Amino acid sequence: MTRREILRAQLLLAGAVLALWELLPRIGWIDPVFVPPPSRVLEALVHLWGLGLLGEHTRLSLGRALGGFGVAVVIGPLLGLALGGWFPRLRQALEPLMEFFSQANPVVLFHVVLLFFGIGESAKVFLIAWLCIWPIAFAAIAGVANVDPELLRAARAFRLSRPALFVRVVVPAALPSIFTALRLAAGQSFIMLIAAEMMGASSGLGWLVVQSQESYHAPRIFAAAGLISGLALVTDRILLVLEARLIRWRPPLDEGRVLLAGGAER
């Protein structure tokens, strides 16, 4: 099957699914109250946009997600690189604690965090940052631990000083693994964002979903859910492009290795 054939089949399938989705509720085989046809969803999307609600909530949600993610992007790699490359003993001491923290379900932490931060923006940002920091830090540690020993030997043969070794060999070698974790964290941050907004917020896309649910407005639920998924996909794409730009030397992907690493390393 050539690429074009695949693409054609995909377009056909997408068209068929959309057509069915449009048709079935219309002829009443599926209750349109539960599953509104795509045209109605689109209508709701446009309507919300027209009210100015959509732009506002999207902006608020994105702000929270980016805030938390941004904190994690700064702290996570620094923590991981420092522990992985600089303080091996400290890493041994802290790794179980970090693993413990990473298992601390942020949804459960929500109430604890509320006690400290109140119900404002900072609680949401903190939760998203908390969720994102650990995978990034672990990926950085793993990335440092997996630096090709040949490279290290070569660098030592060139008598690179320790800082130079760190900056020019270890960090670039750990970067691919960090980037993978960044993409995972970005995806997770969206999930957490919506959860936090559903549990305690009066704005944002998650709130919009809950709000529409409480008023039984199914097209809006679908519209908001679609928008959230779309945002997550776009974010992932952006990070993918960024990764390709930043990491040009990456060896060709070896599927075997991906699997051996349990999917955490590429």
Add this chain to the structure above:
Amino acid sequence: MSRAPSLEAPAQRATTAPRLRAAALRCSGILGFAVLWELASRLRWIDPTFAPALSTVVVTIGRLIASGALLTHICISAGRALAGLALGLLIAVPAGLVLARWTPRARLVLDPFLRVLSQVNPFSLMPVFLLFFGSGELVKITTVGWVAIWPILFYTLTAITTVDPILLKTGRSMALSERELVLRVILPASVPTLFVGLRIAAGLVFFMLIAAEMLGTNGGLGWLVHNSAMNYQIPGIYAGSLLVTLLGFGLHRGLIALERHLSPRAGAALPTVPGARRPAAVAGPAPRPSASAVPTPSRWSAVAEQEST
């Protein structure tokens, strides 16, 4: 798949100290955190009404255990989680097998659709499921099952497409029928990889379940935390959170141990693993030591695999 044992990263070589000391070092972080927590509250560095001391929290947990309430909630949560996982397994493994083995074209065509679906935020799906299934047990199980499907499906696809070709050829040369080939070669060879997917799914299920229970049920661990919060029982919040975290931690560790047991690849030098996923005949550069020696937080790894298939 030759992997020299000497390829350990230098950072890890520092751990040749006696085992006991290493173990003490590993525990020191968690112990330090516990002591700090206790002290911070006892010495009133932080307000003990908002952050009760660890001992208070442990006493609360003890009381929950003694009253038998905890066991009930854990059973409720575990039942839901298992049902969701079973749902995911029942859908994803056969689907993965069919797509990867018998309909490779459909797999190519469906791939982007599956990826988009897997990206759909489970929280935003919950209201949709609510519309379909009412607010009973079924919603929780389907939400959790939905979360479980994707990692299992993607790992099944990879597992089956990367079964060692030599095994397949050997099987075929022994005139195995397709059915026998699947049952006796492909599925057993896929188990280690499939289990990675299952582990990731279990982590996600646990995460999602607690969230779902907090958003509306009666009963279950998530509800326990939520209920304490609603009644301003602050030690109860901490007790529930600590319990959920401990359970998650235990689940994660247990599944990793089980996974190592199933696929002895995490050790240093392993010539050929049964069902090696890397074609042994292809003599490429030796793979770097895998990251599996480092416990990577599993529930985050789902997407990485999806992207790389």
